[in-house]
Ligand code: SF4
């Protein structure tokens with residue numbers, strides 16, 4: 001049985017979990033591959049014009065994958081932590097996909113709501129496993145496998161591995177080795193914090209290979225996944241009203257952390273065109289960072305038309321400025 | 329302390345009444361206008377929702393009239409409204425406006441907490457005074473909704489739609505000033521009589537269009553380019569599901585998640601969207617289904633550009649349209665929406681509905697001809 005997992009939206013956050021889970025249940029896991037021109041075209045064609053770029057990208061991946069699999073994995077991730085949602089569009093994602101794309105294989109559209117406690121979560125996990133097995137013991141074992149994969153993956157990200165590297169190592173059977181946080185930033189070179197949704201930061205097609213480019217300009221990159229979650233959590237709950245979007249919450253906390261710990265020489269905030277949460281989160285982050293005045297800040301809005309040349313020019317200017325500030 | 333709050337349709341009438349009756353000084357922002365729009369747009373993030381931008385405009389204009397405290401609704405997500413106040417605070421602060429904020433958060437927005445907030449506004453207030461003020465304000469909400477419903481019903485049926493609109497406007501003014509429950513009821517009855525007695529035009533029954541979508545856009549004529557009036561003048565009856573009272577009930581008084589919209593709407597939405605997605609997304613789908621079942625001629629779906637729950641609804645409405653054979657159209661509105669473009673689309677939509685009705689009539693007549 002082939003289960004298809006689109007390489008979009010929460011893929012970068014949870015892939016090893018789903019993959020580990022379904023493999024352990026005996027399924028073949030098929031992914032859609034990195035975003036490319038076809039994916040974008042499919043997405044723009046199939047999703048409503050008004051939606052955000054990441055949802056269009058998800059539609060594109062899904063359409064590409066649909067003819068090749070028996071089931072499409074498209075869960076409804078309502079909430080991944082206490083007191084927070086993902087986003088209204090993620091809440092409605094399976095419904096949008098179902099109504100918007102013709103000729104789909106059956107969807108695995110289980111709702112996951114981590115606020116609802118263990119019993120409900122367990123029921124959801126079993127539901128997600130239904131196409132393969134109803135044996136609760138097998139499901140439980142598979143879930144454990146998935147979770148341990150995810151833990152290793154996250155740890156590798158914290159150590160500064162890219163998601164591709166981390167996934168490879170997970171597949172090769174890497175074990176959990178606590179190396180005590182990220183490899184120190186070694187403040188000799190420039191260090192640039194990149195903020196945004198995981199699907200903005202890690203989708204190299206969408207962001208025109210931003211990370212590599214920053215590195216090409218001699219900057220080291222630090223992303224949200226490289227800071228231990230506990231630290232971000234502490235920052236997040238100190239907000240007067242903690243955000244009710246998980247990704248936004250982390251983003252905001254990360255900005256605070258970077259500014260107050262003199263960790264970085266510059267901050268690049270990614271935002272997707274048409275993203276509701278980004279419009280609010282990026283605004284607050286920008287205002288706070290600028291008010292603080294110590295760290296140069298750049299907001300990059302990503303959409304399906306944003307050209308590579310424009311991005312490179314802006315990045316160049318930004319890195320120049322960062323370098324000058326550092327020397328001066 | 330001078331309290332202000334954002335506009336949303338006729339919301340200012342009951343809210344100002346309530347605050348005044350609590351012996352507070354109130355600054356109602358000037359009615360949302362072109363200037364509020366450009367102020368709001370200039371100082372808000374570009375892809376913020378349209379209501380957010382208009383709020384900012386309202387606040388700046390209220391500040392010019394001396395307001396120093398903002399009263400706002402809060403929220404627990406998943407949509408942006410619950411975070412408006414926090415972002416607006418940052419923006420207004422950078423602009424140098426020094427506002428106090430009183431934010432009404434809904435989940436725990438029960439009586440005790442509300443009471444505390446009221447005490448913060450006015451320490452000397454008594455329970456009796458509060459209850460009296462609430463009753464009066466609520467009475468105004470009921471009257472406003474009744475008058476508006478009658479207006480929607482009659483505007484396409486009278487000879488001069490502008491007359492109906494004028495009666496309605498006068499009624500709004502009178503209700504705004506009214507200061508006793510008996511007086512409010514009298515105004516309501518009088519307005520309804522006046523509307524009823526306007527000369528009717530004959531002809532076929534008006535087309536009926538359900539207006540669904542994001543609540544602010546639905547309630548605020550400035551945001552929807554007075555879409556109801558336009559439709560009324562084209563001879564179309566606007567059947568709206570949500571009124572001010574519904575919004576207050578679900579957003580300020582009751583748990584927003586559980587009691588919103590009522591069960592039948594949720595039931596109707598179920599095959600298409602079986603969960604709350606914030607704002608009115610699920611309601612839009614549910615009302616579209618109900619409207620089709622009630623035999624309306626079409627569904628008009630309106631929302632601010634980039635509105636998340638309504639984008640979910642927009643993605644799903646074509647399926648409802650197809651399954652129930654009812655035309656639907658989505659208009660996403662913001663500061664860039666060109667009036668002429670919108671009017672053209674509206675007219676085309678209404679034409680389509682009229683043609684379909686004509687065809688249906690013909691079909692019925694054909695069916696009535698006895699076969700040989
Ligand atoms: S969080 Fe933003 S980018 Fe992600 S689905 Fe929601 S609106 Fe789109």
Ligand code: SF4
Nearest residue numbers: 377407409607635636
């Ligand atoms: S429902 Fe729409 S307009 Fe209201 S806060 Fe959400 S996105 Fe903005």
